[in-house]
Amino acid sequence: MSPISQLEKTIEEMVDDHRGILAADESLPTMEKRFKPIGVESTEETRRAWRSLLVTTPGLGEYISGIILFEETLDQKTDEGVPIPEAAARQGIVPGVKVDKGKGPLSGAPGDLVTRGLDGLGERLRTYMEQGARFAKWREVYPVTRHNPTLLGRKANAEVLARYAAVCQELGVVPIVEPEVLMDGDHDIDRCAEVTEQVLHEVFHALHLHKVRFEYMLLKPNMVLPGKECRRAEPEEVAEATLRVLKRVVPAAVPSINFLSGGQGPEEATANLNAINQARGNAPWQLSISYGRALQQPALHAWMGKPENREAAQQALLKRARLNSLARRGGYSSSLESGS
Numbered sequence: 001m002s003p004i005s006q007l008e009k010t011i012e013e014m015v016d017d018h019r020g021i022l023a024a025d026e027s028l029p030t031m032e033k034r035f036k037p038i039g040v041e042s043t044e045e046t047r048r049a050w051r052s053l054l055v056t057t058p059g060l061g062e063y064i065s066g067i068i069l070f071e072e073t074l075d076q077k078t079d080e081g082v083p084i085p086e087a088a089a090r091q092g093i094v095p096g097v098k099v100d101k102g103k104g105p106l107s108g109a110p111g112d113l114v115t116r117g118l119d120g121l122g123e124r125l126r127t128y129m130e131q132g133a134r135f136a137k138w139r140e141v142y143p144v145t146r147h148n149p150t151l152l153g154r155k156a157n158a159e160v161l162a163r164y165a166a167v168c169q170e171l172g173v174v175p176i177v178e179p180e181v182l183m184d185g186d187h188d189i190d191r192c193a194e195v196t197e198q199v200l201h202e203v204f205h206a207l208h209l210h211k212v213r214f215e216y217m218l219l220k221p222n223m224v225l226p227g228k229e230c231r232r233a234e235p236e237e238v239a240e241a242t243l244r245v246l247k248r249v250v251p252a253a254v255p256s257i258n259f260l261s262g263g264q265g266p267e268e269a270t271a272n273l274n275a276i277n278q279a280r281g282n283a284p285w286q287l288s289i290s291y292g293r294a295l296q297q298p299a300l301h302a303w304m305g306k307p308e309n310r311e312a313a314q315q316a317l318l319k320r321a322r323l324n325s326l327a328r329r330g331g332y333s334s335s336l337e338s339g340s
């Protein structure tokens with residue numbers, strides 16, 4: 001199959017009007033952070049057990065169309081001995097992989113960060129494709145201060161995202177482009193809106209320069225939210241600010257926008273998605289999720305690393321996936337939280 005046909009097929013399978021993406025691609029240090037509160041040591045085996053549990057959740061494919069895996073997971077098997085990417089595919093869930101190599105300081109732009117991993121990306125992608133991955137994810141992060149992100153920071157990060165996306169598309173791998181404006185800090189929602197608009201504007205400019213086809217990519221942005229140390233915003237306010245920014249800068253050719261949860265609580269992230277879809281008006285893209293924490297957290301706490309809690313954890317994951325699917329149609333209400 002030609003790269004273009006592969007891209008078309010993957011987008012067709014991943015994008016619809018009711019499902020979202022599960023981000024299960026935590027790096028080794030992040031996984032340690034997630035396991036610590038439940039008293040589980042992060043080892044190759046505990047990470048395998050956790051991700052096997054997620055991907056074999058009965059019925060998950062009804063609400064989830066793609067799963068982002070960590071490199072290590074591509075090579076691991078479920079408890080039943082099925083390669084994890086194949087187990088996802090059997091549920092109708094397209095397997096993908098995180099390909100960035102983590103962030104570090106950006107020289108010349110104090111306070112800004114940039115992500116590594118472009119060297120050898122093509123070769124790595126070929127291996128991941130052989131292991132079953134059909135899409136990729138790359139995340140750039142933008143801390144917010146009075147001075148950050150700087151113009152240099154925005155330009156350098158956009159360039160990296162565009163180069164990554166171009167390499168992916170050349171090989172027939174759908175790129176998820178993730179520019180994340182962080183929630184850390186005491187900035188208000190207007191400052192987040194200003195930064196998110198500047199960041200996305202620069203990202204799409206670079207994607208255009210690098211001849212990335214918008215039809216065959218997914219955007220994974222932050223919602224427009226106040227910083228964690230600022231007052232909380234109501235879902236309607238989040239929806240209004242998020243849609244205003246996206247409508248200004250995201251081309252209509254992009255098929256789907258899949259938000260990250262970025263430190264919002266699970267219920268908060270669902271309520272905000274619901275409000276966004278209720279207020280979407282004539283927005284041209286699907287407005288969906290690519291949540292990590294907001295899908296996994298309740299399931300992690302139900303699991304606690306104990307095999308006997310496996311089913312309860314899967315139920316907790318399925319519940320969040322189902323409620324977010326309702327939120328995609330604007331049909332969620334917090335009263336639904338009390339059911340299973």
Ligand code: 13P
Nearest residue numbers: 023260261262291292293
């Ligand atoms: P969160 O939804 O937990 O922010 O994770 C999404 C993700 O993939 C971050 O790169």
